[in-house]
Amino acid sequence: MQLTREQITSVDGQNMWELIAGFPNQWDEAMKITEDLSLSVDSDKVNKICCVGMGGSAMGPDLIKAYSFGCCPHPVEVIRHYSVPNWVDENTLFIACSFSGNTEETLSALEQAREKGAQIIAITSGGTLLLNATKEEFDYIKIPGGIPPRAALGFSFVPLFRIFSYLGFLDEGEEALSETELFLSQQGELLSDISDNEALSLARELQDTLPIVYSDSTVMKPVNQRWRNQFEENSKTLSYGNVLPEMTHNEIVGWEQVVHLTGRLSVIMLFDKADDKRVRKRMRIVKDLIEDQVASIHVLSTRGESRLTRMFSLIQMADWTSFYLAIINNVDPTPIAKIDLLKSRLAEE
Ligand SMILES: O=P(O)(O)OC[C@H]1O[C@H](O)[C@H](O)[C@@H](O)[C@@H]1O
Numbered sequence: 199m200q201l202t203r204e205q206i207t208s209v210d211g212q213n214m215w216e217l218i219a220g221f222p223n224q225w226d227e228a229m230k231i232t233e234d235l236s237l238s239v240d241s242d243k244v245n246k247i248c249c250v251g252m253g254g255s256a257m258g259p260d261l262i263k264a265y266s267f268g269c270c271p272h273p274v275e276v277i278r279h280y281s282v283p284n285w286v287d288e289n290t291l292f293i294a295c296s297f298s299g300n301t302e303e304t305l306s307a308l309e310q311a312r313e314k315g316a317q318i319i320a321i322t323s324g325g326t327l328l329l330n331a332t333k334e335e336f337d338y339i340k341i342p343g344g345i346p347p348r349a350a351l352g353f354s355f356v357p358l359f360r361i362f363s364y365l366g367f368l369d370e371g372e373e374a375l376s377e378t379e380l381f382l383s384q385q386g387e388l389l390s391d392i393s394d395n396e397a398l399s400l401a402r403e404l405q406d407t408l409p410i411v412y413s414d415s416t417v418m419k420p421v422n423q424r425w426r427n428q429f430e431e432n433s434k435t436l437s438y439g440n441v442l443p444e445m446t447h448n449e450i451v452g453w454e455q456v457v458h459l460t461g462r463l464s465v466i467m468l469f470d471k472a473d474d475k476r477v478r479k480r481m482r483i484v485k486d487l488i489e490d491q492v493a494s495i496h497v498l499s500t501r502g503e504s505r506l507t508r509m510f511s512l513i514q515m516a517d518w519t520s521f522y523l524a525i526i527n528n529v530d531p532t533p534i535a536k537i538d539l540l541k542s543r544l545a546e547e
Pocket residue numbers: 252253254255295296297298299300301304346347348534537
């Protein structure tokens with residue numbers, strides 16, 4: 199059954215539709231903002247990279263970490279906390295990512311990294327982070343503001359791509375950025391056709407279930423995480439996930455005692471052509487072993503040529519699927535009432 203425009207506009211009060219549909223343009227804008235990037239970081243000194251960010255602003259760092267897994271010569275760590283690890287020092291490239299520039303965990307971690315003499319770059323649209331960057335004169339990339347951080351993934355990821363590329367840490371270049379932009383426009387056209395599209399059909403099959411997302415643990419790990427985060431923030435639907443091979447050493451056994459949930463769980467398996475072959479085989483076996491306990495099981499494969507395009511092909515699918523699930527659930531995808539409530543309670547103490 200198709201959706202109507204009226205159905206969408208009556209639920210999507212703050213126009214998440216526009217943001218998801220506008221993602222390819224955002225990608226293009228982010229490429230333009232960062233095309234003449236120049237940094238004062240001393241790349242010869244850098245021997246490890248530590249990124250900090252929370253929620254939607256940790257997704258860019260997670261993606262660059264996974265994307266550069268096979269080519270970056272240095273370890274990359276992503277911190278989602280007030281504190282930084284003891285190893286952060288003057289040879290650490292420390293990238294602070296906060297869309298608003300006011301997230302307390304990110305600001306606290308940044309302060310510690312400053313004290314330890316790390317080389318700092320900030321990616322933000324404003325707030326205290328931008329203020330600190332200008333006052334304390336560390337490198338920053340200013341991105342446009344005014345939208346929910348999770349809808350600003352192009353603005354948070356492309357600068358990271360450009361930083362890593364500038365420092366010579368990547369094996370794919372500009373052509374991967376352009377291929378991704380073109381791919382996102384073309385796939386976006388298909389996924390925004392409300393008469394019938396893949397994301398909408400998937401959302402319908404997921405309705406009234408708890409979606410569980412499985413994937414390989416290297417390149418696809420943050421893509422897996424994006425699916426869950428978007429189900430949670432956009433669709434207001436609890437989602438769970440895990441990565442292979444690890445889950446085949448413990449979690450798979452847990453499927454023995456979920457009889458009371460049979461029919462209430464759905465599984466999404468994310469595949470990429472570069473997945474480890476043994477992991478791929480494990481994934482297929484897992485599918486066989488759990489198939490009769492789930493409401494539905496969906497195998498999704500990345501599309502496109504470059505690793506970058508492939509990762510973002512399923513990110514865009516996640517964004518649209520979570521959007522449609524929100525509309526089907528009759529909830530506005532934009533507000534995040536529970537996070538707002540939590541923040542106001544935190545401010546009381
Ligand atoms: O990007 P920031 O402004 O630092 O925000 C990070 C996170 O903060 C809040 O919890 C928002 O509700 C999240 O959606 C967001 O991703």
